[in-house]
Amino acid sequence: xxxxxxxxxxxxxxxxxxxTEGLSIQDxxxxxxxxxxxxxxxxxxDKKSAVLRGRTQINLFFEASTRTQSSFELAGKRLGADxxxxxxxxxxxxxxxxxxxxxxxxxxxxxxLLVVRHPDSGAVALLAQKxxxxxxxxxDGSHEHPTQALLDALTIxxxxxxxxxxxxxxxxxxxxxxxxxxxxxxxxxxxxSVRVIAPPTLMPGxxxxxxxxxxxxxxxxxxxxxxxxxxxxxxxxxTGSFIPSTREYFHLYGLDYEKLAHAKPDxxxxxxxxxxxxxxxxxxxADDVDRSLIREQVEMGVAVRMAVLDALSRHLPNS
Amino acid sequence: xxTAFINARLIDPASNLDAPGAVLVENGQIMDFxxxxxxxxxxxxxxxVDCGGHILAPGLIDMRVFTGEPGEEHRESLASASEAAxxxxxxxxxxxxxxxxxxxxxxxxxxxxxxxxxxxxxxVQIMAALTKGLDGHEMTEIGLLxxxxxxxxxDGTKAVMDAQLLRRALTYSKxxxxxIVQHTEDPSLAAAGVMNEGDLSTRLGLPxxxxxxxxxxVERDLRLVELTGGRYHASQISCVETLDVIRQAKxxxxxxxxxxxxxxxxxxxxxxGEYRTFLKLSPPLRTEPDRCAMIDGLADGxxxxxxxxxxxxxxxxxxxxFEQAAHxxxxxxxxxxxxxxxxxxxxxxxxxxLAAVTCRPADILGLPAGRLxxxxxxxxxxxxxxxxxxxxxxALKSKSKNTAHEDRRFQGRAVKTIVxxxxxxxx
Numbered sequence: 001x002x003x004x005x006x007x008x009x010x011x012x013x014x015x016x017x018x019x020t021e022g023l024s025i026q027d028x029x030x031x032x033x034x035x036x037x038x039x040x041x042x043x044x045x046d047k048k049s050a051v052l053r054g055r056t057q058i059n060l061f062f063e064a065s066t067r068t069q070s071s072f073e074l075a076g077k078r079l080g081a082d083x084x085x086x087x088x089x090x091x092x093x094x095x096x097x098x099x100x101x102x103x104x105x106x107x108x109x110x111x112x113l114l115v116v117r118h119p120d121s122g123a124v125a126l127l128a129q130k131x132x133x134x135x136x137x138x139x140d141g142s143h144e145h146p147t148q149a150l151l152d153a154l155t156i157x158x159x160x161x162x163x164x165x166x167x168x169x170x171x172x173x174x175x176x177x178x179x180x181x182x183x184x185x186x187x188x189x190x191x192x193s194v195r196v197i198a199p200p201t202l203m204p205g206x207x208x209x210x211x212x213x214x215x216x217x218x219x220x221x222x223x224x225x226x227x228x229x230x231x232x233x234x235x236x237x238x239t240g241s242f243i244p245s246t247r248e249y250f251h252l253y254g255l256d257y258e259k260l261a262h263a264k265p266d267x268x269x270x271x272x273x274x275x276x277x278x279x280x281x282x283x284x285x286a287d288d289v290d291r292s293l294i295r296e297q298v299e300m301g302v303a304v305r306m307a308v309l310d311a312l313s314r315h316l317p318n319s
Numbered sequence: 320x321x322t323a324f325i326n327a328r329l330i331d332p333a334s335n336l337d338a339p340g341a342v343l344v345e346n347g348q349i350m351d352f353x354x355x356x357x358x359x360x361x362x363x364x365x366x367x368v369d370c371g372g373h374i375l376a377p378g379l380i381d382m383r384v385f386t387g388e389p390g391e392e393h394r395e396s397l398a399s400a401s402e403a404a405x406x407x408x409x410x411x412x413x414x415x416x417x418x419x420x421x422x423x424x425x426x427x428x429x430x431x432x433x434x435x436x437x438x439x440x441x442x443v444q445i446m447a448a449l450t451k452g453l454d455g456h457e458m459t460e461i462g463l464l465x466x467x468x469x470x471x472x473x474d475g476t477k478a479v480m481d482a483q484l485l486r487r488a489l490t491y492s493k494x495x496x497x498x499i500v501q502h503t504e505d506p507s508l509a510a511a512g513v514m515n516e517g518d519l520s521t522r523l524g525l526p527x528x529x530x531x532x533x534x535x536x537v538e539r540d541l542r543l544v545e546l547t548g549g550r551y552h553a554s555q556i557s558c559v560e561t562l563d564v565i566r567q568a569k570x571x572x573x574x575x576x577x578x579x580x581x582x583x584x585x586x587x588x589x590x591x592g593e594y595r596t597f598l599k600l601s602p603p604l605r606t607e608p609d610r611c612a613m614i615d616g617l618a619d620g621x622x623x624x625x626x627x628x629x630x631x632x633x634x635x636x637x638x639x640x641f642e643q644a645a646h647x648x649x650x651x652x653x654x655x656x657x658x659x660x661x662x663x664x665x666x667x668x669x670x671x672x673l674a675a676v677t678c679r680p681a682d683i684l685g686l687p688a689g690r691l692x693x694x695x696x697x698x699x700x701x702x703x704x705x706x707x708x709x710x711x712x713x714a715l716k717s718k719s720k721n722t723a724h725e726d727r728r729f730q731g732r733a734v735k736t737i738v739x740x741x742x743x744x745x746x
Contacts, residue, residue, distance in 0.1 A: 021522070099639070099640065100638055100639075118640065120640030120641070120642045120643060121523055121524035121525050121594070121640070121641065121642065122523065122524075122525075122593065122594030122640055122641045122642075123640035125593055125594060126594065126638075126639075126640055140524070141524050141525075141640075141642070142524035142525070142526075143523060143524030143525075144524070178524060181521075181522070181524060204520075204521040205516055205517055205518065205520075205521060205527065206517045206518025206519070206520075206521045206522075207518070207521055208518075209518035209521075209522075210518070210521065210522060
């Protein structure tokens, strides 16, 4: 098979990618190394390969998403898979029923890869129990968003050459953030020292048990940081009052040059998007080509997702 | 009609009896019991049951059971719950008012009593609603409901938040010496929470419920008990802070009692693992130190009773993402095994452990059962304390299979259950 022969060697132990918690260093590095090759592929004129030719990939999104969904769609298509997007609108009560029923229905259509986003923590793992294909968690509630953490790690590794030994701050709405949790697990596994910075009402209890050091002051938390990751304030997940106003939030936690000055002089700025400009990040910082990696993150996202889809497909039956 | 239960190890927690002997049952009542009985053999004409040296104890009384009758019989009927009870050595269970319709009217208490009499294999007692429609605003007819047979008053799965209303209920209930039972969880503090708040909820990305949601309600309620002198029972406590508060209140002599669920005695939050919805309970499973504190609380008498909290849920409400799934687990068949596990683990002596499911709930509810005594109802259970068995969800008698102890290995269970002198379960 010429198609198989073209593929670089890869050892990846997981049949699903449900989270970064518990992923081994070997698995992470295997994905990041493979991602590097897909960055090259994506920069060519002919961006298409046949790694997933004949495979069916379904993107099942129970929560609105533009970036992640299009990134996964592009990733699948560039690998030659047939990609179908399904957006399931969810009424609050029927969510769970829809999930299991949809899983069983979709499984009967024999997809090879299922990319799932769901507003409830643990929902993707539940769905993975009901299907026979490879499942990628594209974000479940406040739990995990593993491909975001992988693309963040790839972005940092390509810019700074390594992850180990770096001091990285994750700032903002830690309580509701699956990106924060996935990044804490992944970056600490790779040997970075991770800090989380949030107002006390958006700092989840016991976060330090996950391996991050917690700060409530931007100035103290950013001290000596190589990378500053900003998070989106998830106003849609907030019931009740967590912060008095976005104005006060920006004053205390919004990343501007004044606050950024407390990090290392050449510290890099990241954001998983979509940004609330003027809420968690100042536009000048976000658009600073020397400091901001935000656009690279988006580019790396496609490559990382190609690597993940490729890696999982190797566990699928081949004949 | 007489039956002799001979060759037994008699345990009566009420009198702290633990001795070999026999029990004579006549017309549904215990006539006599003790070592002296049938020492010379059983006279002819009396049916004889050889207990094989196993424990013969009062049948269990479970103060917190949900069924789906009326309204949701697909989850559980009084009949199916009673099968589960009989298999678990439970001879009396108390149903909660959270049904459709809600048990907030004397006619409905009467309805449940008649349905239980006609369909159930064990005794069923009824806790009526404390507020009409369980809406927390208007007191039910405590007098009429008591006369109809309600043994206590509760809003079941909801805390009565209106302090003025609770004050009046505690005051008015004294007229009937009625018991007010509170579900101790502040809904505004628990909010969208679905499990214990802590590093595990953070890791799983699930909203947490702080222990303070429970302790705050108990602390407030105890002030009202002090003010009114009404009888108050905290249905299920779950954390060390609440335990301390109740311990202090008992020291001050307040008329307060409390319970804990068997699940909270044997499981902690880490058993939730990867989002196991059968372990989504209310109150939530807490930490290991909390679990150990519950056992200490039983040992020192701060906690009076152990309940199953039996709450059957159909698969469609449990096979969901954790946040969407219903609360509750079935427990009638695992209540006694969990109690016996405490004994095997040398955490509690046998008589004391059994007191929490026999004479103590009987005393709180004013029932004549729960003890080996001449004239008491012949509600008794034969227990093989060493019998090893594995929980097979599919084999449970309950209509719903949502057990928190699936595949768990237990040592000891009921092998015969006798209600009103009749054998209703036999292994």
